[in-house]
Amino acid sequence: MAPDRQVARMTTPQQNPLHSSQDPNPTPNPLMDWVLANKVTLAVFLTAVAVIAVMQDQLPKRAEANRRQSWELHGQAIKSLETGISASRIPSILELTREDDRVHPWVVARMVQMAFFQGDRESLQALQPEVDRLVSEGSLSGVRVAKDGQAVDILVFLKDQMNAELSQPEIKFSNPEPTGQKVKLTLAADAENSYEITLGLYPDAAPETCKAFLEAVSEGRLVDQEIEFQGEALLRATGMAKEDQDQESDEDSEEEPNSLPLEVKWGYFHYQGALTTQTLIGAESGGQDPDVFSIQLQDQNYSDGNSTVFGKVVEGMEELESLRALIANREEGSEETAPKISAAEILP
Secondary structure, eight states: OHHHHHHHHHHHHHHOGGGOTTOSSOOOOHHHHHHHHTHHHHHHHHHHHHHHHHHHHHHHHHHHHHHHHHHHHHHHHHHHTTTOOOTTTHHHHHHHHTTOTTTHHHHHHHHHHHHHHHTOHHHHHHHHHHHHHHHHHTTTTTOEEEETTEEEEHHHHHHHHHHHHHTSOOOOOOOOOOOSOEEEEEEESSSSOEEEEEEEEOTTTOHHHHHHHHHHHHTTTTTTOBEEEETTTEEEEEOOSOTTTOOOOOTTOOSOOOOBOOOOOTTOOOOTTEEEOOBOTTOSTTOBOTTEEEEESSOOGGGTTTSOEEEEEEEOHHHHHHHHHHHHTSOTTOOOOOOEEEEEEEOO
């Protein structure tokens, strides 16, 4: 009888419905039934949840990256304006910032401000269509300034100011004709290209500066000195000072550096073609660098009172522009020599 009982025990698990792999009547499971019936919807839902989680993590980072990129673009545009504004440069600056709505209106507003500051009607005319477009689109709406006791949007204010300025007839100012000696400079871009300009001096307005400049010419100190174009606004050169004068101020020294006096006289301004000095850092009472002179390639009235106007170009402004264009078109990193003053003489 023992074998029969053992057979019964061995067959019992197979006969137990709870252990059958092919249970004809499984226990109902509503949750599993719903999952199976809605598996597509559930998959879409879970995917959406995952996407939202990723977006919540990435969007703030992307927004911060965009803000940083806009800030860098703004800095790049403002840096390009450090040497002043001109109508010829405006299209490239507008193209640089136009795609960034956070930066572009502010850069345009800055250029309008600079054009007013420089008295540059040509730049105002170049900016006028862009200001009109920004106003029509409502750019910087809510950023307001006071006008006649009322708050108005800043771009609307600038547009009104531009229209008022450009509706007036243009008045072209210039410095008086020089009464002093004339100096001819030959500027060499390379062995094949040279340009001549003639400068006239203002000894009545700036006697000390004119004297120092004429001494530098007569003693040959200007010859072989390099010249530098600072953007489209300025040509800068050195060589006026004698060797014992040409010293840089020591930050730790209490001694006053050598300098020329600031000679300012009403009626002599930083107009295009003006021959000027440069303020010497560290000098008191507006002392001027004894070694540096500049030629204004554009009106720069904001410099009036800060440096001495001691002459102007009487012949050769077109030559200067040709030289500037030649240098500007050289490829970056070019090994070509820097332009120099190849000859300087006092005319009879």
